[in-house]
Amino acid sequence: MPQMTIALGLNEENLLPTLITIRSVMEHTAYKEDISFTIFSDGVNRHATNLVKDILTRHGHAHSFVNLHDLLAGFAYGDIIRSSLLYPLLIPQYFTSKDFVLSLGTHSFVRGDVLTLLDGFPEDRKIGAVRCMMHGHRQYGQFYGLDHEATHVLGLDNPRDYFSRNLLLFNREAISPVEGQACIQLLDEGWRAQDEAILNHLFHRSCHLFPQKWNVQMDLLQEPDDAFHDPVAQELARGRNAMKLCQFSSPMNPEEAGTALERMDGPVQEYRKTAAAVMQDVRHQAPHAMFGSMWNTLLSMK
Numbered sequence: 001m002p003q004m005t006i007a008l009g010l011n012e013e014n015l016l017p018t019l020i021t022i023r024s025v026m027e028h029t030a031y032k033e034d035i036s037f038t039i040f041s042d043g044v045n046r047h048a049t050n051l052v053k054d055i056l057t058r059h060g061h062a063h064s065f066v067n068l069h070d071l072l073a074g075f076a077y078g079d080i081i082r083s084s085l086l087y088p089l090l091i092p093q094y095f096t097s098k099d100f101v102l103s104l105g106t107h108s109f110v111r112g113d114v115l116t117l118l119d120g121f122p123e124d125r126k127i128g129a130v131r132c133m134m135h136g137h138r139q140y141g142q143f144y145g146l147d148h149e150a151t152h153v154l155g156l157d158n159p160r161d162y163f164s165r166n167l168l169l170f171n172r173e174a175i176s177p178v179e180g181q182a183c184i185q186l187l188d189e190g191w192r193a194q195d196e197a198i199l200n201h202l203f204h205r206s207c208h209l210f211p212q213k214w215n216v217q218m219d220l221l222q223e224p225d226d227a228f229h230d231p232v233a234q235e236l237a238r239g240r241n242a243m244k245l246c247q248f249s250s251p252m253n254p255e256e257a258g259t260a261l262e263r264m265d266g267p268v269q270e271y272r273k274t275a276a277a278v279m280q281d282v283r284h285q286a287p288h289a290m291f292g293s294m295w296n297t298l299l300s301m302k
Contacts, residue, residue: 003034003035003099003100003115003118004034004035004036004100004101004102004114004115004118005035005036005037005038005095005098005100005101005102006022006025006035006036006037006038006101006102006104006114007037007038007039007040007087007088007091007095007101007102007103007104008021008022008037008038008039008040008103008104009039009040009041009042009085009087009106010039010040010041010042010044010052011041011042011043011044011085012043012044012045012048014106014107015044015048015052016275016278017106017107017248017257018039018052018106019052019055019278019281019282020109020271020274020275020278021104021106021107021108021109021110022037022052022055022056023274023277023278023281024108024109024110024111024274025104025110025114026059026061027274028110028111028112028113028114029113029114029115030113030115031115032059032060032061034115035061035114035115036061036062036063036064037056037061037062037063037064038063038064038065038066038095038101039052039063039064039065039066040066040068040085040087040090041065041066041067041068042067042068042069042082042085043069043082047286047289047290048289049065050288050289050290051282051285051286051289052065053065053289054285054288054289055281055282055285058281058285066087066094068081068082068085068087069082071090071094077184077187080187080194081184081187084194084195085106086187086194086195087103088103088165088168088170088195088199089183089184089187089195089198089199090183090184091103091168091170091172092170092172092175092179092180092183093177093180093181093183093184095170095172096172098172099171099172099173100118100121100169100170100171100172101169101170101172102114102117102167102168102169102170103165103167103168103169103170104166104167104245105164105165105166105167105247105249106249107247107248107249107257108166108167108245108246108247108248108249109245109246109247109248109267109270109271109274110244110245111243111244111245111246111267111270112213112214112244112245117169117210117214121169121171121208122208123171123174124174124206125171125174125206125207125208126170126171126174126175126179126203126206126207127168127169127170127171127175127199127203127206127207127208128167128168128169128171128207128208128209128210129163129164129167129168129169129199129207129208129209129210129215130163130164130166130167130209130210130211130212130214130215130245131160131161131162131163131164131209131212131215131231131232131235132162132163132164132196132215133164133212133215133216133217133220133228133232134146134217134220135147135150135159135160135162136160136228136229136232136233137220137223137227137228137229137232138227138228138229139227141159141229146159146162147159149191149192149197150162150200153191153197154191154197154200154201154204155201155204156200156204157204157205160229160230160231160232161204161207161209162200162204163196163199163200163204163207163209164196164215164217164247165193165195165196165199166215166217166245166247166249167210167214167215167245168199169208169210174206179202179203182198182202183195183198183199183202186198186201186202211235211238211239211244212231212232212235212236212239213235213238213239213242213243213244213245214244214245215245215247216236216239216240216243216245216246216247217247218246218247218248218260218261218267218268219248219250219259219260221240221260225237243267246267246271248260248261248271
């Protein structure tokens with residue numbers, strides 16, 4: 001039985017980045033039987049869904065798909081959750097039989113074994129996450145009002161401990177049904193960061209913070225260490241050469257790619273190599289995903 005479920009959001013716009021994230025997880029996980037994938041999809045056509053399923057099956061990974069349109073039909077908050085892929089808010093209620101669920105943001109590129117996140121994870125912690133580099137930045141924290149929002153609106157004791165949605169490890173057994181319901185009900189607050197803000201508000205005192213190397217915002221990586229407050233600055237100084245998760249999304253819009261992919265440094269080269277492998281997978285699996293067994297039947301008629 002898998003020790004960890006990887007949860008990802010999928011729509012028509014992020015199909016390729018999601019496949020790259022999946023591939024990066026597979027490439028760096030030592031024991032593939034210990035992880036499974038759950039894909040929360042919205043507005044994805046049947047052929048694209050079949051493509052993702054075929055690729056996961058080909059690589060021997062257990063997987064399941066959750067159609068957000070069907071799951072949230074008639075649900076008061078359904079349109080809000082679907083429009084921004086706020087699926088992390090559903091995890092405390094949806095995965096009632098799972099111990100650990102790891103949610104990864106769009107454009108995540110994993111360079112470490114995600115199963116190591118379980119090593120020494122405190123049983124009483126409800127969520128594991130990594131500090132947000134935007135909130136840790138000396139200029140952005142004040143300019144965008146992030147510090148004020150974190151402390152005066154969300155109730156954090158220290159705005160430097162505001163964590164990112166890019167990597168969220170849910171300890172399902174430690175989260176109560178009431179907290180699971182609050183994840184959805186707090187959408188009424190209309191907070192700017194939506195799911196990220198809600199999870200910080202609910203779990204900032206029961207969060208286990210992983211090292212910064214597990215969430216490096218690549219668009220901010222060129223900033224010097226002293227552009228950030230401690231402890232982000234200290235952890236970046238230690239982790240720049242040992243990054244475990246590179247986040248290639250835009251700091252201002254997590255659903256869009258940032259500018260870091262235009263550079264030619266090491267992690268970008270690794271990303272491009274993994275992307276090339278994904279594109280090869282797509283070329284191999286796409287005909288079957290679109291045409292089913294008829295494709296192979298016609299190929300054999302020579």
